[in-house]
Amino acid sequence: MLDTGTAPAPETAPAADDDRNAEGRDGKHARRFGLPVATALVMGNIIGGGIFLLPASVAPYGTISLVAFGVLTVGAIALALVFGRLAKRHPQTGGPYVYAREAFGDFAGFLAxxxxxITSWVSNAALAVAAVGYLNVLLPIHGxxxxxxxxxxxxxxxxxxxxxxxxRYVGAVQLVSTVLKFAPLVLxxxxxxxxxxxxxLGPFQTGGDSPVGAISASAAILLFSYLGVESASMSAGEVRDPERNVGRxxxxxxxxxxxxxxxxxxSVFGTVAHDKLVDSTAPMTDSVNVMFGGTWGGTAVAIAAVVSILGALNGWTLLSAQAPYAxxxxxxxxxxxxxKKRGVPTFGVLVGVALASLLTIYNYTAGSEGVFESLVLITTFTATVPxxxxxxxxxxxxxxxxxxxxSKGRLARDMTLALAAFGFxxxxxxxxxxxAVYQGVVFLFVGVLVYAWMAARKKRTATH
Structure with missing residues (x-):
């Protein structure tokens, strides 16, 4: 997604400038995404592997989490509209990085x-945990x-x-996993x-939190399922007529x-008993087993879920390498x-998977009971920064x-929308x-040190 960036800063070396121009020429021939393809891109990236475990993750809050889904959807659409407005203003590939850097300079662009x-490789750790939950249906490994x-x-x-x-192989894996992803979801x-x-369904609300607190907590977990709302804006340079199509x-x-x-x-809430759903590691499998009896249906769903989550990991692994590319x-x-090598930023792939692996090991060995939820909440914080x-x-x-x-009327509407998205x-x-905020801030502050190092290098290069 983040294949190209904004125009290079004045300090950029000529060689990089030539490379950027070459990419720009290639980009002209690649701009073939119309509205249907761009819509499929957004929908496909939003519907990753998290949905296969999220019903069980929010079940402890009760059916009030369905209210959170509604609130989250409204907020996500507000964000979507803001990204559409920004893409119309700056129709370049890069999404939040482009907008933040254009408005506030290099440091803000870097933070975005x-x-x-961080969101991309922490998400990979969370998706791997979700995959293990369904793999346990096929191979008893959770003990x-x-x-x-x-x-x-x-x-x-x-x-x-x-x-x-x-x-070439990334695309082949993605095609197969996408087909298998939607089959169990539709079922x-x-x-x-x-x-x-x-x-x-169980109780409407469980625990001692207030209704607002319960909605906020469950929405924070559910946000993981909406990561990807910015997909079209991040690929705006490859979308035909981005000023019109990205927002739509x-x-x-x-x-x-x-x-x-x-x-x-x-459907999962209504087919799986609440007390069982709370402890489920494969809620879709449990739901299908209830529908058809026995375990054959649930086993088939588990296989499809594992393949689907691996497909999501395939795409997000590439994204974790593309995010720092621009x-x-x-x-x-x-x-x-x-x-890049064979069209893939190989160093970014290796660094992303290594960090995700270390985080996975830490969360499993630290004695955390809700590993998936812990990782998801970290991504909630890091995703909200951009x-x-x-x-x-x-x-x-x-x-x-x-x-x-x-016009003044349009200005007022856009400002209200932007403020609503910011508040959300x-x-x-x-x-x-x-x-989650504590761990996310630690990750963020490490980035400040990296920026100081890179800014010093740029300054030193420019003065010599």
Missing amino acids: AWSYW STFWTIVAALACQWLPALANLAGT VAVGGLFFFDADN ATVLGTGLAALVYLLCTV PAKDGLFPAAFAR YLLATAAQIYFLLSGQGHRV SMWLVGGAGYA
Whole structure:
């Protein structure tokens, strides 16, 4: 997604400038995404592997989590509309990195890219944990921490090897996994409605939190399922007529993904007894087993879920390498992240999978009971940083009068939308919880040190 960036800073070396121009020429021939393809891109990236475990992750909060789904969908669409406005103003590939850097300079652009990069490889760790939950249906490994870790690491390194083999293999894996991904989701979303039993829903709210607190906490977990809402804006340079199509594709893709999510969650809530769902590591499998009896259906869903999650890991592994690619071309990340082999930033792939592996091992060995939830909440915080910077950039553009001139009525609507998206992102930060914010801030502050190092190198190069 982050294949190219904005125009290089003045300090960029001529060689990098020539490379950027070459990529720009290639980009002209690659701009073939119309509205349907761009919408599919958004929907496909939003619907990853998290949905296969999320119904069980939010079940402890009760059915009030369905309310959180509704609130989250409204907020996600507000973000989608803001990204559409920003893409119309700056129709370049790069998404939040481009907008933050254009509005606030290199440091803000770096923070947006750094946070998004963290989100990508932490998401890979979370997806691997989700895959292990369904792999346990096929191979009983959850009784052993060692074999659980081995399985999680295998789920991360197999997609990494596919990425290192080149983009041709990445595309083949993605095609197969996408087909297998939607089959079990449609089966659960539609079939579950015919087996729905209201007695399975359990209490509306559990625990001692207030209703607002319960909605915030469950929404923070559910945000993981909406990562990818920015996909069309990040690929705006490859979308035909981006000023028009990026915004529409973002809203349509987000809305359709929300519909699938809501139907799947309602079906699982209504087919699996609440006390069983809370402890489930494979809620889709449990739901299908209830529908058809026995275990054959659940086993088939588990196989499809594992393949689907591996496909999501395949795409997000590439994204974890592409996220620092554009800032590396601009001199804001180490130059090694900008080197490609067979169309893939190989150094970025290796660094991303190594960090995700270390985080997976740490979370399993630290005695955390909810490993998936812990990782998801970290991504909630790190994902909101580029969202906050992007919406702040939109507010800056509107207040400063930069870009397209609009009527006072349109200006008021855009400002209201941007403020709503900014407030929504702040609300998610609060819902992530202290532990997730703490770990996320640690990751963020490490990035400040990296920026200081890169900025010093650029300055030294420019003065010699």
